[in-house]
Amino acid sequence: MLKITEDKVSSWLPVRDKNTYKNKMGHVLCVGGNANMGGAIILSASAALYAGAGLVTVASAPENVHALHARIPEAMFTNMYDFDSLPNIVKKADVIVLGPGLGLSNQSLKIFKYVISTLDKDQWLIIDGDAITHFVNQRNSLQIPTDHVVFTPHLGEWQRMTNIEPPADDIEENQEQKKKLQATIVLKKGQSEIYIEDEVWQNIAGNPSMATGGMGDILTGIIASFLGQFKNKKQAILSALYVHSATANKLAKTHYSTLPSAIINDLPIFIKSLNNPG
Numbered sequence: 001m002l003k004i005t006e007d008k009v010s011s012w013l014p015v016r017d018k019n020t021y022k023n024k025m026g027h028v029l030c031v032g033g034n035a036n037m038g039g040a041i042i043l044s045a046s047a048a049l050y051a052g053a054g055l056v057t058v059a060s061a062p063e064n065v066h067a068l069h070a071r072i073p074e075a076m077f078t079n080m081y082d083f084d085s086l087p088n089i090v091k092k093a094d095v096i097v098l099g100p101g102l103g104l105s106n107q108s109l110k111i112f113k114y115v116i117s118t119l120d121k122d123q124w125l126i127i128d129g130d131a132i133t134h135f136v137n138q139r140n141s142l143q144i145p146t147d148h149v150v151f152t153p154h155l156g157e158w159q160r161m162t163n164i165e166p167p168a169d170d171i172e173e174n175q176e177q178k179k180k181l182q183a184t185i186v187l188k189k190g191q192s193e194i195y196i197e198d199e200v201w202q203n204i205a206g207n208p209s210m211a212t213g214g215m216g217d218i219l220t221g222i223i224a225s226f227l228g229q230f231k232n233k234k235q236a237i238l239s240a241l242y243v244h245s246a247t248a249n250k251l252a253k254t255h256y257s258t259l260p261s262a263i264i265n266d267l268p269i270f271i272k273s274l275n276n277p278g
C-alpha cells in the first residue's frame, strides 16, 4: 500500500497565484442537514471554508439558516426542500457534498435523486452519510456517473454497500468492490484507505482522539475544498485525508478528545505550515 506522507502533501499543495480570486478557488455546495442534524452540514461547510474554498453554499433544512450564519456568515444558504431554487444552486457548484445529516425521509430521497440525476460531467460529487444509505437502496434503479464521484463510507456504511464486515482488512476484496463501483472510495477507519484509480493509499496519520461524532462530516468538507482548489484531483483527495488527521494529531498533543470544531479552526494554520513555510 502506498502511504500518504507529510513531504508528499507539502509538495502537492498548490501555492496561490498572486492575483487569484474567489471564483478560482472552487465553489463548494454542501447538501444535507435535516431539522435534527443541521450540525453535520454546518461542520462540512465550515471545514470546506476553513480549508480554503472560494465560495461555499449550503442547501439544508430552513431551521438551520441562523445557526449556519452564526458559525460562518461567509456561507450562502438555500432551502434544500425548495425545488424551485435547488436546480440553479446545484448548477453553480464545482464540487458537491451530498449526505451529512441528510436523513432518510422520502423528501431527502427526492433531493438525493435530484442531485445525482443532474450532475454535470465537470462537477465532483462526494457521497457520504445518509446519501450512502440512499445509494444502497437505489443502486439498481439509478445510474450514478462514477468517474467524478467519491464515496466516503465508514466501516458500517461499507458493510451496507458491499456486505463486507468490519474490520474490512482484506485489501484485494475491497479493491474488487471498488472496481465494481468504479468511483473513488475513501474507506474510513483508524488508518483510512483510499481506493483510487488502480492504486491503494493508506493514511497513516490520525489517532483515537478523533472518535467523535461529526469527524467524518468535516472530512467531506476538506475533500470538497481541495477538489475545488487542486488541479490534480488524486492529490487533492489524498492531501485532504492527511490534513484532516494530521491537524487532529497536532491537537491531540494537548487535547484528550479532538472536537471537529477545533480541527476546523486549526485548518488554515496547519495547512499554512505545510504550504509556503518560508
Ligand SMILES: NC(=O)C1=CN([C@@H]2O[C@H](COP(=O)(O)OP(=O)(O)OC[C@H]3O[C@@H](n4cnc5c(N)ncnc54)[C@H](O)[C@@H]3O)[C@@H](O)[C@H]2O)[C@@H](O)CC1
Binding pocket: 036, 037, 038, 039, 040, 041, 099, 100, 101, 102, 103, 128, 129, 130, 131, 154, 155, 156, 157, 166, 188, 189, 190, 213, 214, 215, 216, 217
Ligand atoms: N451533529 C450531527 O448532526 C451529526 C450527524 N451525523 C449524521 O448522522 C447520520 C447517520 O450516520 P451514522 O454514522 O451516525 O449512523 P449509521 O447508522 O449510518 O452508521 C452507524 C453504524 O456503523 C457502525 N460503524 C461506524 N463506524 C464504524 C467503525 N469504524 N467500525 C465498525 N463499525 C462502525 C456503527 O457501529 C453503527 O452500527 C449521517 O447522515 C451523519 O452525517 C453524524 O455525523 C454525527 C453528528
Ligand SMILES: Nc1ncnc2c1ncn2[C@@H]1O[C@H](COP(=O)(O)OP(=O)(O)O)[C@@H](O)[C@H]1O
Binding pocket: 129, 153, 154, 188, 189, 190, 191, 192, 205, 206, 207, 208, 209, 210, 211, 212, 213, 214, 215, 216, 217, 218, 219
Ligand atoms: N481511532 C481513530 N483513529 C483514527 N481516525 C479515526 C478514529 N476514529 C475515528 N476516526 C476518523 O474519524 C472519522 C469518522 O467518520 P464518521 O464515522 O463518518 O463520523 P461522523 O459521521 O460522525 O461525522 C473518519 O475519518 C475516521 O477515520
Ligand SMILES: [Mg+2]
Binding pocket: 128, 129, 154, 216, 217
Ligand atoms: Mg459519517
